[in-house]
Amino acid sequence: MWGTPAEPADSYYEVRPECTDVPKTRFKIKPGKTLSVRKWKAAFNPEGQLDIGKTLNRIQRGGIHPSIRGEVWEFLLGCYSPKSTFDEREELRQQRRKRYYHWKNECHEMFPVVGSGKLITAPVITEDGQPIQDPLVLQETNSGLNASNTSEIIQNLTSHGTLEKKVIQWLLTLNQIGLDVVRTDRTLVFYEKQQNLSKLWDILAVYAWIDRDVGYCQGMSDLCSPMIILLDYEADAFWCFERLMRRLRGNFRCTERSIGVETQLSNLASITQVIDPKLHQHLETLGVGDYLFAFRMLMVLFRREFSFCDSLYLWEMMWALEYDPDLFFLYEEAELAGDKADISKARAKSARHYGKYERENLKNRGKNQDAPLPISVFLVASVLKDKSSKLLTEARGLDDVVKILNDQTGNLDAKKACSGAMKLHKKYLKKAKQTAQRRK
Template sequence: MDQTTSSMKHNGCEEGTEVFSHHGVVLKNANYHEDDTTCNGTLTVTQYTDGKRIQWKPIAVSEVSECPEQDEWAMVDTVNQRTRTVSGGGGDIRMHPVNVEMREVKSYIINKRKRELTLLLRDGSSHAFVFQYGSIQDFTYILRACLKTRRSKRRKNLYLVTGDRNESQPLTHSFAELNLFSDNSTDAVWRFVSNLKHRPYETTLQTFSKLTDTILYRTPEHRPPEEMAAELVNSLHELPEGDVEVEGYHVVEVPTNMPPRPVVTRSPPLSMEQWKEAMDDFGLISNPQRIKEIIFKGGICRPLRFIVWKFLLGYFPWNSTAKERQEIVKKKSDDYFRMKLQWRTMSESQEERFSDYRDKKSLIEKDVNRTDRTMDFFAGDNNPNLSLLNDILMTYVMYNFDLGYVQGMSDLLSPILILMSNEVDAFWCFVGFMDRVSSNFDVDQAGMKTQMSALFGLISAADQELATYLDRHESANMFFCFRWILVLFKREFNNDDIMTLWEVLWTDLPCRNFHLLICLAILDCEKNILIENNYGFTEILKHINDLSLKIDLNSTLCTAEAIYNQFSCMQDLPLSIKKLIGLAPESTSGDSQDGNSSTTSCEDNGYDHDNDENDISIIRDYTSEEEAFEKALCHNYI
């Protein structure tokens, strides 16, 4: 770490004065890995004529710039993080420098034993930095010297920016001019501060009734006005919590129906030994439910994934023998290549008269060329795996032409193809996956809107404070979660984590809509940041996008399961929520007569509205919100 006065370039040729510099700082973005050094660089604070700026520059970027046409301190695109520069051979990443105006910092978070710092900006975007060497204390000292901050009472590692240090401080200075107290009444002042904590409403009314008085008070030398004002401001932030009896008033904290959240832990993944023990001599899985429970709690070990995924995705029936599966592979292979031949043998003249097919083919070609190109499996030019990706998607068009291809499907196929490394196996597993999420790709987006409506219903039942906040900030439509639901968090986790998450979801435990509880778990973690920073829809949207590859999967899964357990223990849980998360049998909707209990999906009968007075409506009318939906769709995806 260095504090220097060297010159830096900004906005063309302007020279700035570098007041702080720290080397060995890693930009934690969508390409970050713990052992990766390609994101290493220098973090500086530089003074320009328009104010101080926080700047990060990768080591590879030259420090010499002769008035370039485009400022080398270009802001990182926090919404569309898929824009990358890929070399022909290995998919190298060109790291873009970061340039942030100091006054744009809304708050910051200190994580991981004070080695990681995340800057949250006023527009909802964020930048996370990992300090490989030394401490971040010097940098946070600079922040505190430039910005007025206070520690959040909701989240101890969150620090909120309350103003600029060089701004005037009218609040502090104004208390000496409010004329609230009698002359030489120091005791009355401090009695007011004390009373404010214990009798907030009465004290406030009594005090501000004196605003019309014209008597000035004087503070003794050992009690300067700034100290008294600071204490008073702090007291305003320390009002009593919970139910407090006061004279003539009753301060009530809104109660919650949610029981205490239990502690949930993860277990080891399904092992090869457990899998072999589950098979009889004919290769039949004796207890599929037990296998699913193990997968839900811990996932699947890597060598076993390519086998078990075929069962989870319906390629192989759970009640099939080894001999029957051999026959299935042969038949599925014949079916696949027959469908592939249909589009491979289509002539150009046929394509010219088949506009729908031609449009789908063009869209697939574009998406294939930008799907996971930074991964070794798809990196480089003329990669044969890209051809496999293209062929499988084109064959799916022939398999399901009503749906065809919609942007985003390539994201779902990519991890499957990487794992299977076989065209036929990958195709039929992809078919099974699409059978689960096909409603996500409806032309009218009805399936997506229904799920986002259900998500808000879950939030309303679990956390009324968050639900109220989102509703008041035009975010109850949950459109900022569009990308999460559309491709089941594919862009939020790295490839290993997304495989674990997907196989957990494919167990349908504890319910088919567990992905909505995953959303709720993430929002539960981010709640304080959204509320403390007073983010609106646009800022929430950008903040959620910036969480990509910054979410801890294990803690998220534990939280989601714990929330489900909380719901399970609630006595007055609305019927619609019970059906949504599989706590009520299908027969309660009137659609089933057999009385068997089963989990319910969003696309089935989980969203009916019975004439139950205790039920709540979780379907919202979005007919007047199409503009917001289009905005979210544009910012959230592609």
Template sequence: MTTLSPENSVSARRSASFILGLHPFVRTEAWKFLTGYYSWQSSQDERLTVDSKRRKNYEALCQMYEKILPLLENMHRNFTETRNNIAYDIQRLYDKDPLGNVLIDKKKLEKLLLLSYVCNTKAEYQQGFHEMVLLFQLMVEHDHEIFWLFQFFLQKTEHSCVINIGVAKNLDMLNRLISFLDPLFAEHLKGKGAGAVQSLFPWFCFYFQSAFKSFDDVWRLWEVLLTGKPCRNFQVLVAYSMLQMVRQQALLESMSGDAILLACFRLIDLDADQLISSACMVYAELIQKEMPQPLKDFFL
């Protein structure tokens, strides 16, 4: 039997989470490794120490937030506007299941989003974060775990879902990818479909949440993004695969940009494993070709 080195063992575990997916029973703990909350090489005692440190750091941030809250309210107009936006977004969330059982704590969610906005000056707050943090709240129990998992998730995915950081680049690379792999469709999009691709920004801002039929499917895709396999910026290959689902109809019916966009946003109840498989096939096709340098730099 071949013995794996520690480095290869870590790689094997990450690859397994990409290929097989994570069982719901292990998802909570596994996400702490995938996001970097814990080191893959850490012992149980080391993880207890790390968790204690993260809890204390979170509590310190909460205390800091309470102290500067009056200043934020009086001196920063953006804070008041953002707090109102967060409250509005959260109010629209369903907080109960069909049986009337409460699923989420909206007050807790609002607190976490405000704290993230104040502490994460790079990402700030944008519509969609409320639904993303909701999924973390459903996954883990404690406030400090929710907060740090969300922060590490943004960092691990290179802030690619943030409008003023990664979304525009994703859309640009999606356009380049279509031009490289599907010139016929690219030509159509430049004509009647002008602007359609640029209008797909909600896919990236929400990380495709609206396209799936269950939270498990969303987590499944996000887990793949966290592994960095089969390549960096896999989310763009996912978006390309979804566009291919409407391609034939768009060409046959000579659809306008608005019609293409509507068809794209009607893609719901997708199966994550099937979509991931389709995106992997796109990657396999991509690496067989001589990619232009911007695509190489982006994916490899």
């Protein structure tokens, strides 16, 4: 079943032959460590309830076999409760698919390119809601859509009077989504197919419509792309992405009261100051104490620092370590209440089957403590610690810091990065506790 003793996973995510400089994956499918198809099926009881504890341990040891990655991710991201049965999940799956296609139809009625098998890469409307004549750069398919009838689509936008502000805002994002989609994971054979590009565009367009508070921001295509590859049904990929965005949407928020990923950068600075004060002081002296050089790592969860396959391996290990058994119920309650607030504000009460990282947080959590930091912040801190001596001796400015960090692209080890993050997390909690006691 497993082939060679340690099977590389590159073959599951085929790279275009002309892309010769793509980093090779370090992730290997290891019998006895990687969560296999057999072990995954054996983790369910006859009714379909999942033994999540054993599953998390297996993922933390060796990741997930690529052939079952999509369905396992649905549990890790809180799409389904491990306590649910096969029948309950099927019912919920059908309900969600209907909901997604209802939203997609709404979008199609406003702008028929959605769902047409095409996508746009140029603006269709001005900021004051006026249609732009013949602006579309359309990716050719056999859908029958062309520049002449897209002109009619644009004219129809305003034929019934002034457009609502929310519609204008949504239409203004569609070309940016298109520009990002055609640049996302283009080294993969998967995206040579137009239908896969348009599927990614459709999902992001629908998400931008339903989450008007955040809409669409650059980086979301990098987060959504793996869902399209791993899950056969577009609606299922949408819900997996939507659940991931419930964790990360704060990163993309920029309002008067919220500054998105900058909060995590500030936390990263605090962590580095505690665990490597010499490095932090050096970065301050260089004028990069705002840690903006780490912006991309946190924004798209290391998608650019790892090979495609290794970034998926890193994600699933992070999610297994952070796993909260009540995620599903928290998300469902928030959704039913129409509340899109960041879920980190709510905490589960169950004491069983947490991920290893989450258990540490629970153990050290005081009554008035803020929501725990995501493991991604400690992952960046771990990378900085690993490069500390090089940064201290060679970095003389922002460009040097960026170059030193970029030089490791494709050379990072996902498992090592996670274990490094766990060690730093423990060390940070210990030092923070000691500091708090001294202040008393």
